[in-house]
Amino acid sequence: MSNTGNRPHVIKATFVWELPKVGGAGNAEKALGAAVNGWQLSGVFTGGSGVPYDARYSYQSNGSNVNLTGSPNYLARIVLNGDPGSGCSSNQYKQFNTAAFSGPTYRSIGDESGANLLRGCSLHMMDLAVSRNIGIGGSRNLQIRLDVFNAFNAVVYNAVQFTEVLNSPAAPATVTNNQYLADGTLNPNRLQPQTAGFGAATGAQSMRTAQLQVRLQF
Numbered sequence: 001m002s003n004t005g006n007r008p009h010v011i012k013a014t015f016v017w018e019l020p021k022v023g024g025a026g027n028a029e030k031a032l033g034a035a036v037n038g039w040q041l042s043g044v045f046t047g048g049s050g051v052p053y054d055a056r057y058s059y060q061s062n063g064s065n066v067n068l069t070g071s072p073n074y075l076a077r078i079v080l081n082g083d084p085g086s087g088c089s090s091n092q093y094k095q096f097n098t099a100a101f102s103g104p105t106y107r108s109i110g111d112e113s114g115a116n117l118l119r120g121c122s123l124h125m126m127d128l129a130v131s132r133n134i135g136i137g138g139s140r141n142l143q144i145r146l147d148v149f150n151a152f153n154a155v156v157y158n159a160v161q162f163t164e165v166l167n168s169p170a171a172p173a174t175v176t177n178n179q180y181l182a183d184g185t186l187n188p189n190r191l192q193p194q195t196a197g198f199g200a201a202t203g204a205q206s207m208r209t210a211q212l213q214v215r216l217q218f
Contacts, residue, residue: 006052007048007049007050007051008049009047009048009049010047010048010049010123011045011046011047011048012044012045012046013044013045013047014042014043014044014045015042015043016040016041016042017040017041017042018040019036019039019040019041021033021037021038022036022037038132038133038134039130039131039132040130040131040132041128041129041130042128042129042130042131043126043127043128043129043151044126044127045124045125045126045127046123046124046125046126046127047122047123047124047125048122048123049119049122049123050087050088050119050120050121050122050123051119051120052087052116052118052119052120053087053116053118053119053120053160053162054078054113054115054116054117054118054162055078055084055096055101055117055118055162055163055164056078056162056163056164057078057101057103057104057163057164057165057166058163058164058165058166059103059165059166059167059168059169060165060166060167060168060176061167061168062168062169062170063103063166063168063169067106067169068104068105068106068107068108068169069107069108069109069110070107074110075110076104076108076110076112077104077108077110077111077112077113078101078102078103078104078112078113078164079101079102079103079104079112079113079172080100080101080112080113080114080117081099081100081101081102082097082099082100083097083100084096084097084100084101084117084118085097085100085118086118086119087117087118087119087120087160088119088120088121088122088157092157092200092201093179093180093186093196093197093199093200093201094179094180094199094200095118095157095160095199095200095201096118096160096199097199098164098175098178098179098198098199101164102164102166102172102173103164103166103169103172103173104169104172105169105170105172106169118162120157120158120160121156121157121158122156123156123205124154124156125149125150125154125156125205126150126151126152126154127147127148127149127150127151128147128148128151129145129146129147129148130145130146131143131144131145131146132144132145138218139217139218140216140217140218141216141217141218142214142215142216142217143213143214143215143216143217144212144213144214145212145213145214145215146210146211146212146213147210147211147212147213148208148209148210149206149208149209149210150205150206150207150208150209151208152208153207153208154205155204155205155207156204156205157201157203157204158203158204158205159193159201159202159203159204160199160200160201160202161177161179161196161197161198161199161200161201161202162198162199163177163198164177164198165177165198175198177190177197177198178190178197178198179196179197179198179199179200180197
């Protein structure tokens with residue numbers, strides 16, 4: 001079966017753990033037990049393969065379909081010149097090897113590269129919660145709950161600037177949205193996600209957040 005761009009593996013795992021109780025007949029043990037007994041730890045792990053995606057091109061001039069393939073409805077494809085890498089990297093400014101790509105030129109027949117050449121970063125998130133129910137007489141119950149989302153503060157890039165902006169088909173390797181300058185340093189004009197250059201991450205899963213709830217049930 002051909003690769004249609006689906007994420008092939010997705011996993012959800014959950015657990016619930018009643019924390020060990022503190023017992024004893026002494027006053028100190030009773031006081032400690034009143035504070036620590038009854039707490040519950042639970043969690044949800046979400047994991048999955050990265051989503052396939054393609055690098056694309058855009059010309060600033062003379063780069064319409066008619067210029068490249070002769071037909072307004074027939075697309076050329078970005079040219080693959082080498083190994084682009086996996087499509088995911090710990091370097092937010094270089095998710096793949098941008099030097100492996102260049103633009104198509106005139107008289108293209110649309111066979112410069114295949115589909116789904118790259119794969120985004122895998123998903124790995126752990127959400128945790130600790131809670132306790134405290135009876136306060138009759139049918140009344142006080143619940144204290146702390147939720148921590150992405151508890152381990154995992155960085156998971158989920159969006160990439162995958163469009164290579166080029167000058168014209170006459171210069172198919174002249175990139176105008178380059179993330180790095182010719183000397184190998186970062187382009188100072190492309191350090192923010194809104195202005196990210198070709199190959200840089202433009203978004204990520206939410207970092208660690210927490211919320212505290214106090215609920216009275218009666």
